[in-house]
Amino acid sequence: MISSVLVANRGEIACRVFRTCRELDIRTVAVYSDADENALHTRVADTAVRLPGSTPTETYLRGELIVKAALTAGAEAVHPGYGFLSENADFARAVLDAGLVWIGPPPEAIEAMASKTRAKELMAAAGVPLLAPLDPGAVTEADLPVLVKAASGGGGRGMRIVRELPDLEGELKAASTEAQSAFGDGTVFVEAYVERGRHVEVQIVADTHGTVWAYGTRDCSLQRRHQKVIEEAPAPALAPGVEKRLRSAATAAARTITYTGAGTVEFLVSGDDVHFLEMNTRLQVEHPVTEAVFGIDLVALQLSVAEGAALDGDPPSPSGHAVEARLYAEDPAQNWAPQTGTLHRLSVPGIRLDTGYEDGDTIGVHYDAMLAKAVAYAPTRAEAVRRLAGALERATIHGPVTNRDLLVRSLRHEEFTTARMDTAFYERHLADLTTAAPDPYAPLAAALADAHGRSRFGGWRNLPSQPQTKRYASAHGEHEVHYRRTREGLTADGVRVLSAAANLVVLEIDGVRRKFDVTRHDDRVYVNTTALTVLPRFPDPAAQQAPGSLLAPMPGTVARIADGLTTGSAVQAGDPLIWLEAMKMEHKITAPATGTLTALHAVPGQQVEVGALLAVVQQGPPL
Structure with missing residues (x-):
């Protein structure tokens, strides 16, 4: 029996795992960066160990420091959460080699699925339908659009849609840079992009005795920048026979790699067509909707499997419907720009709220912009959707700009209420969903x-x-x-x-x-x-900026500058000039007009605050 668990993560997922551990009378250990010294997951754990530094590469991606922290704090087991090192086979081996219990699948199973290209080869051999990778050097106009994807990691990082062939080389480079920063692996690949597909996944749990349970389906089609925004279980309005095929393929995938623990097999569904995307060898962000529909605790099941227990009998039957919305500190109307600052008040009464923040906490620049996951359950889909939209509309959220209004409008959009959504939902509707009239009073x-x-x-x-x-x-x-x-x-x-x-x-x-x-x-x-x-009654003249000034839309780090860009360079309107990294994502700063770059203040690696002057473009013929 496990008596103490270190969670090798932060924020909401660390708090989520700690909650189950407390219910099971298991002692909890947190790790925290300097930026997270006063974070909620640090405060609620029984014990906390500092990881010096603030960036992920200095802290939560340092497996050797986390293993040392577990041994120092006397933890018996390590739960990886999601993101960071959760799908890193070397980290799993280091945990096991240190004599600790790894609350996850065997390193070999992680390794088999860690590279999406290798995973596709294994699934093809197992007869699982999929989209085959394309040779980037052989892509033609006829292949477009294509999707560039990071071979490691997930969460939408290192992914780019390419619709014009001349853009492919630049997007391959950008995706590789982002993947290297997020996962320590810049390998990327290319596959066909399905315009109107649905993202449907299957939650599986497997024990060490050969039993694999498939807990129905989840639909995660509403996404921004390839990151999920609204998820639900079960996936609605699937064509006849598709759910059975999905569960069968997910079970086959798990058995092919001798999987144990909780995991998710993701598919792209278009009508009757089913294509394997990837397997996430960890707990998913959206796991609460499956918990609500099946009446289970997936973290408790992870712990039970790690202790060697067998899954008894058949999985429980599903009942009702659950919908989850991810509440982000971001401005959807400004290209999803992440926001920072003090969260003065966060209250969404009447539904489940999983969060890593409390009133008064600070939302910083180093990590993901998700504030909370709001989850509503009801006997029917229509009731669950209405309940979640109403709870978010009545929520009290005082602090940085959030996507709350977008979530409410998305949940009430006809395409969503009638279950006709797909992964291009926000490409079609974002402008309408972010231009609602303000309250004039x-x-x-x-x-x-x-x-x-x-x-x-x-x-x-x-x-x-x-x-x-x-x-x-x-x-x-x-x-x-x-x-x-x-x-x-x-x-x-x-x-x-x-x-x-x-x-x-x-x-x-x-x-x-x-x-x-x-x-x-x-x-x-x-x-x-x-x-x-x-x-103020009278604007400060000193606050005025010269026309063409490029200001940092958020606090962050200058990741890179466009090749060959210097003062005096001619630029075209829309050209990407500077890339900012904030909250684990890259954000392009583009030329506002065609003209000449008359000043360049940004330097790679430089930390900038919101509103910092990065460059100036003078509109007109080249100087």
Whole structure:
């Protein structure tokens, strides 16, 4: 029996594993980087061991440091979580060689699936249908579009869709660079890209006695940048016989590599066609939807298998439907740019919320931008979708910009509610999903709440006063609002102010009474679900930037500069000039216009803050 577990990970997944360990009376050990010194997973563990440094390569990707931490803290077993070293066969061997229990599949099984190219060879030999890799040097116009993929790792990193043949070489290089940074392996390959396919996967659990259970299906088709956003179980609206084929192929894949523990076999489904994508030899981010539908605890099953227990009888039968949405600190309207800062408040009542954050925690630049996973369960799919959308809409999220509104609109989109979605959903609908009209009365409510209790010259005046003016910025632009303080109290044109307090404003608009909950944190004001930034009455002239200035959209590290780019270089509008790495993803900074690069301040390896000046492009003919 395992009595203590070190989780070789951070954030939400570390907290998730610790939760099951506490329920099973197993002592927990965390590891943490300097950036995670006060992180939630560090605080909730029984014991925590520091990994010096802040970046993943200095800390969570250092297997020898993690094994040493486990031995130092007296842990008996290591759970890898997902990401980082979770699918690293050498790390699994190092854990076993140190006399520790590895809560995962054998290193040989990890190795067999670690390279997606090798995995495809094994699956082809086992009769599992798949898309064969293409020779990058032999790709023609007829093969397009194609997908460049990292041979190691997952999570959408090191993946690029190529639709124009001249772009292939550059995207191969970019994908390789990103994969090297994320997984320590820059190997990439190319395969055909299926435009309207669905991403469907099968959860499996196998014991050391030869039993393999396949826990139904999950649909993970709603993705941004090849990373999953909304997942559900079971996968809806599959063609007749497809689910049985998926479960059979997943079981065959597990048996082919003598798999043990929890894992996921992923497929691309298009109508009746099924293509093997990869096998994730670890716990998946979206595992809670399977837990909800089957009434199981997959972490507990992992621990049980690691202790040598046999899976008894048949797997439980599924019941109902579950949907999960990944809540990210990112701005979908700005090319999914990750956001950082203080998370003042996070509350999504009424449903399961798996998170690695608490109120007051800081969202940093070094790791993934996911704040939490919101999971709703109900007897039917329609009920589960409605419940999740409603819970997110009513959630209190005060801090950096998030994708909450996008999630709500996605869940209510006709293609999703009728189960006609595919992996290109956001390519078609992102613009519509991110341009919803703002609440026009939120800025007024913010101004009235701020004015509550304030008085000038002893209160109201006998003579009519000039209106008070306040300015705010939101995701939809700048807003200027006006109100007056009279004998009757605060007033505003076009609405009736029923009450105004620091945290609650009640307005009557066209005969309809509306309540506005208001919370302020420094210069940020949250009115219901609208986030506003207080603007000064007079803009600071020093804050103005020269036309053509390229500013860092987020804090991060300058990963690289375009080849041959120097001051004086001629550039074309849309040319990628600088790549920023933030939260484990690369972000391209492109030329805003055709012209000349007149200044280049970015240097590879340089740490930059949001708004930092990276370069300047002067529009017009080359100088």
